[in-house]
Amino acid sequence: xxxxxxxxxxxxxxxxxxxxxxxxxxxxxxxxxxxxxxxxxxxxxxxxxxxxxxxxxxxxxxxxxxxxxxxxxxxxxxxxxxxxxxxxxxxxxxxxxxxxxxxxxxxxxxxxxxxxxxxxxxxxxxxxxxxxxxxxxxxxxxxxxxxxxxxxxxxxxxxxxxxxxxxxxxxxxxxxxxxxxxxxxxxxxxxxxxxxxxxxxxxxxxxxxxxxxxxxxxxxxxxxxxxxxxxxxxxxxxxxxxxxxxxxxxxxxxxxxxxxxxxxxxxxxxxxxxxxxxxxxxxxxxxxxxxxxxxxxxxxxxxxxxxxxxxxxxxxxxxxxxxxxxxxxxxxxxxxxxxxxxxxxxxxxxxxxxxxxxxxxxxxxxxxxxxxxxxxxxxxxxxxxxxxxxxxxxxxxxxxxxxxxxxxxxxxxxxxxxxxxxxxxxxxxxxxxxxxxxxxxxxxxxxxxxxxx
Amino acid sequence: xxxxxxxxxxxxxxxxxxxxxxxxxxxxxxxxxxxxxxxxxxxxxxxxxxxxxxxxxxxxxxxxxxxxxxxxxxxxxxxxxxxxxxxxxxxxxxxxxxxxxxxxxxxxxxxxxxxxxxxxxxxxxxxxxxxxxxxxxxxxxxxxxxxxxxxxxxxxxxxxxxxxxxxxxxxxxxxxxxxxxxxxxxxxxxxxxxxxxxxxxxxxxxxxxxxxxxxxxxxxxxxxxxxxxxxxxxxxxxxxxxxxxxxxxxxxxxxxxxxxxxxxxxxxxxxxxxxxxxxxxxxxxxxxxxxxxxxxxxxxxxxxxxxxxxxxxxxxxxxxxxxxxxxxxxxxxxxxxxxxxxxxxxxxxxxxxxxxxxxxxxxxxxxxxxxxxxxxxxxxxxxxxxxxxxxxxxxxxxxxxxxxxxxxxxxxxxxxxxxxxxxxxxxxxxxxxxxxxxxxxxxxxxxxxxxxx
Numbered sequence: 001x002x003x004x005x006x007x008x009x010x011x012x013x014x015x016x017x018x019x020x021x022x023x024x025x026x027x028x029x030x031x032x033x034x035x036x037x038x039x040x041x042x043x044x045x046x047x048x049x050x051x052x053x054x055x056x057x058x059x060x061x062x063x064x065x066x067x068x069x070x071x072x073x074x075x076x077x078x079x080x081x082x083x084x085x086x087x088x089x090x091x092x093x094x095x096x097x098x099x100x101x102x103x104x105x106x107x108x109x110x111x112x113x114x115x116x117x118x119x120x121x122x123x124x125x126x127x128x129x130x131x132x133x134x135x136x137x138x139x140x141x142x143x144x145x146x147x148x149x150x151x152x153x154x155x156x157x158x159x160x161x162x163x164x165x166x167x168x169x170x171x172x173x174x175x176x177x178x179x180x181x182x183x184x185x186x187x188x189x190x191x192x193x194x195x196x197x198x199x200x201x202x203x204x205x206x207x208x209x210x211x212x213x214x215x216x217x218x219x220x221x222x223x224x225x226x227x228x229x230x231x232x233x234x235x236x237x238x239x240x241x242x243x244x245x246x247x248x249x250x251x252x253x254x255x256x257x258x259x260x261x262x263x264x265x266x267x268x269x270x271x272x273x274x275x276x277x278x279x280x281x282x283x284x285x286x287x288x289x290x291x292x293x294x295x296x297x298x299x300x301x302x303x304x305x306x307x308x309x310x311x312x313x314x315x316x317x318x319x320x321x322x323x324x325x326x327x328x329x330x331x332x333x334x335x336x337x338x339x340x341x342x343x344x345x346x347x348x349x350x351x352x353x354x355x356x357x358x359x360x361x362x363x364x365x366x367x368x369x370x371x372x373x374x375x376x377x378x379x380x381x382x383x384x385x386x387x388x389x390x391x392x393x394x395x396x397x398x399x400x401x402x403x404x405x406x407x408x409x410x411x412x413x414x415x416x417x418x419x420x421x422x423x424x425x426x427x428x429x430x431x432x433x434x435x436x437x438x439x440x441x442x443x444x445x446x447x448x449x450x451x452x453x
Numbered sequence: 454x455x456x457x458x459x460x461x462x463x464x465x466x467x468x469x470x471x472x473x474x475x476x477x478x479x480x481x482x483x484x485x486x487x488x489x490x491x492x493x494x495x496x497x498x499x500x501x502x503x504x505x506x507x508x509x510x511x512x513x514x515x516x517x518x519x520x521x522x523x524x525x526x527x528x529x530x531x532x533x534x535x536x537x538x539x540x541x542x543x544x545x546x547x548x549x550x551x552x553x554x555x556x557x558x559x560x561x562x563x564x565x566x567x568x569x570x571x572x573x574x575x576x577x578x579x580x581x582x583x584x585x586x587x588x589x590x591x592x593x594x595x596x597x598x599x600x601x602x603x604x605x606x607x608x609x610x611x612x613x614x615x616x617x618x619x620x621x622x623x624x625x626x627x628x629x630x631x632x633x634x635x636x637x638x639x640x641x642x643x644x645x646x647x648x649x650x651x652x653x654x655x656x657x658x659x660x661x662x663x664x665x666x667x668x669x670x671x672x673x674x675x676x677x678x679x680x681x682x683x684x685x686x687x688x689x690x691x692x693x694x695x696x697x698x699x700x701x702x703x704x705x706x707x708x709x710x711x712x713x714x715x716x717x718x719x720x721x722x723x724x725x726x727x728x729x730x731x732x733x734x735x736x737x738x739x740x741x742x743x744x745x746x747x748x749x750x751x752x753x754x755x756x757x758x759x760x761x762x763x764x765x766x767x768x769x770x771x772x773x774x775x776x777x778x779x780x781x782x783x784x785x786x787x788x789x790x791x792x793x794x795x796x797x798x799x800x801x802x803x804x805x806x807x808x809x810x811x812x813x814x815x816x817x818x819x820x821x822x823x824x825x826x827x828x829x830x831x832x833x834x835x836x837x838x839x840x841x842x843x844x845x846x847x848x849x850x851x852x853x854x855x856x857x858x859x860x861x862x863x864x865x866x867x868x869x870x871x872x873x874x875x876x877x878x879x880x881x882x883x884x885x886x887x888x889x890x891x892x893x894x895x896x897x898x899x900x901x902x903x904x905x906x
Contacts, residue, residue, distance in 0.1 A: 100688065100795045147635050156635060158644065159612055174882045179793045181823040182609060182863035184598050184648055185878050186887045186905060191611065191644035195637055212695060235553065242665060280736035340554045340632045370634040410635035425638050429627045433894075434639045440893030441886075452639060 002061045004041055010053055017042040026088060027080040029073035031334065031417055037082030039066070046091045048165055048173050048204040055202065055446075056171035058085050064449045067198035069108060069140030072132050074334045075415025077144065077197045077451050087202060089139050097122050097210070103162060103179040104208045108139020112146075115208065124210040127154035130411070131320040142203050145195030147411035149316070152369030153244045153278075154211075156411065158194040163207035166193050169200075169442040179207050192437070197413050198448040200441045217244055217276035218284040219312025220305040222295040223269035227352070230271035231345035233298040234368045237275070237291055238341060245276035246369030247319050250348070253363040253376075256325040257318050265318070269301060273368065274315045319365070323376065326363045330378035333394045338372040339406030350400045351375050358393040360386065372410035395421070414452045422452070455514045457494055463506055470495040479541060480533040482526035484787065484870055490535030492519070499544045501618055501626050501657040508655065508899075509624035511538050517902045520651035522561060522593030525585050527787045528868025530597065530650045530904050540655060542592050550575050550663070556615060556632040557661045561592020565599075568661065577663040580607035583864070584773040595656050598648030600864030602769070605822030606697045606731075607664075609864065611647040616660035619646050619653075622895040632660050645890070650866050651901040653894045670697055670729040671737040672765025673758040675748040676722035680805070683724035684798035686751040687821045690728070690744055691794060698729035699822030700772045703801070706816040706829075709778040710771050718771070722754060726821065727768045772818070779816045779829045786830040786847045789871075792859030794824045803853045804828050811846040813839065825863035848874070867905045875905070 008016050017023055018041050026042045040063065043054040058065045064084035071078060080086055092107035095114055099122040106115050112126075112133040119126045129148035130136050136146070142164070147156045163177025177183055177190040193201055224230040230248060237243060249257065249272045258265040265272065273295070277287040288305050295303045306312050326332065339347045348364055351373075355362035366373035375397050379390035398408045398421045408414070408421045423431045438445075438453055461469050470476055471494050479495045493516065496507040511518045517537035524531060533539055545560035548567055552575040559568055565579075565586040572579045582601035583589050589599070595617070600609045616630030630636055630643040646654055677683040683701060690696060702710065702725045711718040718725065726748070730740040741758050748756045759765050779785065792800045801817060804826075808815035819826035828850050832843035851861045851874045861867070861874045876884045891898075891906055 099692065101793045102691065103793075145637050145641065151635065155612070158641065159608070168886070172882055174886055175880065176883060176886075178858065180791050180858075180860050180863070181794075182600050182604065182791055182820070182825045183860040184789075184862045184864055184866055185860050185875055186867065186883065187653070187890055188598065188611065188644055188648045189883070189886060189890070191641055191647075192890075194644075195641045200640070212693065238555065239552065240665065280733055282735060283733035286733075336637075338633050338635050340556075341634075342553045367635070372635045405631065405633075407633050407636040407638045409637045410633070411637055413637055414639065422638055427628065429625055430629060430639065430642070433621070433627055433629075433642060436893045437640055437642070437645075437890065440889045 002040060002063060007057045011043065011050060015044050015046065015050060017044065026068060026086045029071045029076060029078045031074050031076040031415065033076035033079035033416055035416065036079040037084065039080045039086045040083045042086040042088060044088050044091050048167065051087055051167045051202050051204050052171045052173055054085055054087050055167050055169065058446055059170055059444060062444065063446065065446050066448055067202045069137030069143065070111065070135055072136040073140060073144065073415060074336065074412040075409065076417040077413050077415035079416050081450060089137065092204065097124065098179065099124065101179045102210045104210055106138045106206050106208060108137060108203055108206065110138050112136050112138055112141055119210050120213065123213045125213045126160065126208055126210055128157045128160060131323065138206060139203055142194055142206055143197050144411065144413035147367065147372065149245050149247060149367060152246050152367060153242045158191055160209045161190060161194050161206055162209050164190055164193060164203050165205035166201040166203050169444060169447050177207065197415065197451050199438055199452050200447065215278045215280060216309040217278040217312060218288050218305065218307040219315055220275045220288050220291055220303065221315050222273045222300040222303045223266045224271045225299065225301050226270050227348050228345055229298045230273060231348060233273060233295055234344060235341060236294045236298065238369050241287060241290065243275050243291065243369065244278040245274065247274040248366035248368035249319060249322060250364040252361055253322050253326060253365050256329055256363060257322055260321060260325040260328065261318055263314065263318060266302060274319050276312065322365045326376045326378060331381045333377040333379065333390055335375040335377065335394065335397050336409045336412040337375065337397055337401035337406055338370065338410035339401055339404045341371045343404040343406065344368065344371050346404055347373060347401060347406065351397055354393050354396045354400065358389040360390050360393055362393065370410065416450050419452060455493065455516065460510045464496065464503060468497050468499065468503060470497065479521060479539045482524045482529060482531045484527050484529040484868065486529035486532035486869055488869065489532040490537065492533045492539045493536045495539040495541060497541050497544050501620065504540055504620045504655050504657050505624045505626055507538055507540050508620050508622065511899055512623055512897060515897065516899065518899050519901055520655045522590030522596065523564065523588060525589040526593060526597065526868060527789065527865040528862065529870040530866050530868035532869050534903060542590065545657065550577065551632065552577065554632045555663045557663055559591045559659050559661060561590060561656055561659065563591050565589050565591055565594055572663045573666065576666045578666045579613065579661055579663055581610045581613060584776065591659060592656055595647050595659055596650050597864065597866035600820065600825065602698050602700060602820060605699050605820060606695045611644055613662045614643060614647050614659055615662050617643055617646060617656050618658035620655045620657055622897060622900050630660065650868065650904050652891055652905050653900065668731045668733060669762040670731040670765060671741050671758065671760040672768060673728045673741050673744055673756065674768050675726045675753040675756045676719045677724045678752065678754050679723050680801050681798055682751045683726060684801060686726060686748055687797060688794060689747045689751065691822050694740060694743065696728050696744065696822065697731040698727065700727040701819040701821035702772060702775060703817040705814055706775050706779060706818050709782055709816060710775055713774060713778040713781065714771055716767065716771060719755060727772050729765065775818045776829065779831060783831040784834045786832065786843055788828040788830065788847065788850050789862045789865040790828065790850055790854035790859055791823065791825040791863035792854055792857045796857040796859065797821065797824050800826060800854060800857055800859065804850055807846050807849045807853065811842040813843050813846055815846065823863065869903050872905060
């Protein structure tokens with residue numbers, strides 16, 4: 001048993017939690033990984049130096065370190081490991097905006113919503129917007145290269161990260177990049193740490209690029225009698241233009257959301273698209289008209305559009321609430337599979353076939369314009385036989401995505417729950433290359449062991 | 454002396470050049486590195502397999518491998534090393550567009566202009582646009598994470614690279630990423646290879662993201678009596694909006710361009726800005742009006758604007774021709790320093806002071822909206838004393854940029870000519886981290902030795 005006294009003496013009892021009851025809240029993320037272990041201690045770091053102290057202690061004693069932001073991850077990337085140090089950045093929440101360089105410096109525990117709000121005070125915008133933006137931290141966003149609804153036009157987290165402070169596996173803190181819009185000095189290490197899920201280092205500070213505030217969007221909602229009509233519409237739109245949002249919900253999702261919101265959605269529709277244009281006034285109208293025509297060409301059963309941002313936002317909120325809405329009907333296994341856009345229809349059809357074959361409900365929502373879907377597999381954990389079928393479906397959906405030239409994870413990360421499929425997707429050579437980089441940066445293998453690798 | 458017969462027998466005499474006269478054209482890039490060596494052979498690869506054969510041969514015999522695209526690099530990144538294999542990708546020029554996924558697959562020897570033209574056939578656009586776009590290869594663009602004029606709104610090369618085939622130091626060819634708009638499977642290795650200047654692997658195929666064709670831009674040209682007026686204008690613009698181009702030329706540049714083009718530029722102006730807006734019709738006019746007001750507020754001596762794309766393009770061509778125009782006045786040392794935007798004025802003023810102190814002309818052009826400048830140091834190589842002063846100025850400009858919180862290279866790469874300053878900028882810890890990644894991927898150190906590291 002490792003003696004924590006030296007760590008406690010430096011950081012104090014308020015920072016280092018060892019009481020199992022107090023540590024319970026730090027064992028799982030939203031994936032509820034059944035394999036989560038019991039930490040030796042939870043370090044609630046308040047600074048880069050605290051993180052360094054914790055990592056140095058772990059390196060000295062060969063302890064696993066599991067970095068943790070807000071615990072909103074969906075792939076078990078921050079599930080605790082038995083005997084590990086959980087390093088939580090929840091107390092590191094400072095955010096500072098520099099409107100002149102249009103950059104923002106954030107500590108990793110700041111919520112995505114807090115970052116957006118700080119930018120908005122200066123009429124600036126940090127685009128990446130996971131549906132969970134009110135409860136997910138920017139550190140977690142960086143760790144998973146998080147996406148969201150606006151990515152179809154505005155890109156993902158890595159597109160906005162200009163620099164960072166990162167604590168390496170030996171406790172060294174390194175500054176990478178900075179508030180420079182172009183910087184080609186040395187290897188692209190900032191980009192390497194984005195999306196590394198805490199396996200290469202712990203990010204304790206990020207410099208983010210901001211852009212001018214988004215214009216108020218116009219919104220279009222369309223329903224379709226068949227999945228093919230909806231996916232055909234998506235392809236026809238993305239071929240011609242760049243909407244600022246292009247979201248998809250299937251019938252089980254529509255019904256779950258309608259149960260929750262009673263907003264009058266068409267329960268009989270096979271699919272619904274929620275689309276926005278943030279082009280300048282006048283031109284947004286033209287774009288929405290074009291999209292209306294495309295929807296009608298593909299046999300939309302209903303098309304509604306509005307340039308009232310509040311009215312439009314109600315549909316976006318409905319879409320964002322899809323996961324909690326479906327979660328009311330059972331326990332979820334959350335997928336994050338993506339395909340090249342022309343395969344979107346085949347993916348959605350294939351998922352329906354898997355659901356039928358396994359006898360489980362799979363509700364599908366999608367960032368359709370990116371080809372990135374979130375099939376939500378619903379099951380009753382008390383029914384072991386059903387849970388096994390849900391687990392089988394979980395694997396089959398990933399295998400299907402790989403067969404269609406797609407990915408097992410578009411924006412949630414591999415974490416611990418998807419790693420068994422990673423090699424099938426990227427191949428042994430690419431996996432080996434991943435391992436070589438991991439080995440070079442964390443030779444002891446103490447950083448988030450079991451995640452990705 | 455290594456026996457090349459086995460290499461020749463596999464690849465043939467048309468592919469493997471050993472005649473010093475024929476190899477002469479493969480020793481230098483546009484930086485004319487005086488330290489360039491004489492290759493043992495030049496391999497004009499026609500395929501990924503050819504590159505693998507060359508790299509395996511080099512690995513077996515411990516030969517240096519210098520990858521080479523079009524040889525248009527500006528930092529000596531493809532200067533030959535004595536006894537190396539130069540691996541040229543000039544024959545690998547295939548480009549294929551998939552309009553449905555809005556992606557493009559290119560071999561590395563394809564010119565940037567060829568990639569743009571192939572995309573344009575489908576009303577699509579590959580934005581990154583180095584001034585040298587007609588003579589620079591997409592492989593070189595990926596190796597240096599090249600930028601250009603449109604980056605102020607549309608980002609740099611890495612923002613458009615979705616996947617690649619890369620030949621590693623042991624000759625293994627690995628596929629990374631693919632035509633998926635979001636993909637978080639494993640570490641961000643695609644991003645790591647972008648900008649690695651041939652030191653980690655040789656990219657033999659890239660998958661690029663395309664966006665819908667750019668709208669025809671409106672153009673504004675403004676001249677200023679002082680540098681401060683011009684840089685103040687830049688800051689006021691970037692604070693409020695995202696022009697699609699925001700370029701700067703100082704007086705020596707204006708005069709060199711006017712000597713070449715006789716287009717009637719104001720030779721007395723201290724600085725000129727060339728600005729474009731590609732907002733939709735109507736809205737571009739509003740943006741140009743706002744920019745006009747900002748220019749006038751900062752005392753512009755003349756403001757001219759046009760929504761005729763051809764008339765506007767003439768000014769953009771003038772800006773793109775700045776380097777060749779200045780090159781007519783002497784030999785150039787090309788800089789690529791960048792700073793956080795608020796320091797742009799201090800950088801430009803400081804460069805003028807360095808020019809005066811060293812008694813050399815330094816013409817400054819800049820992608821002003823990115824804070825990325827290209828000071829062009831003019832000297833006569835026959836005058837050894839002047840050449841020494843030019844070299845001193847070259848270092849002083851980089852030191853100044855570092856002091857202002859900037860970078861020694863925004864988009865050209867470190868290559869061989871800037872590496873002495875890399876540690877000053879990024880610090881010893883970050884440099885060591887660069888070395889660890891290099892060591893992990895190229896333990897023999899055969900890939901482009903002397904570049905970056």
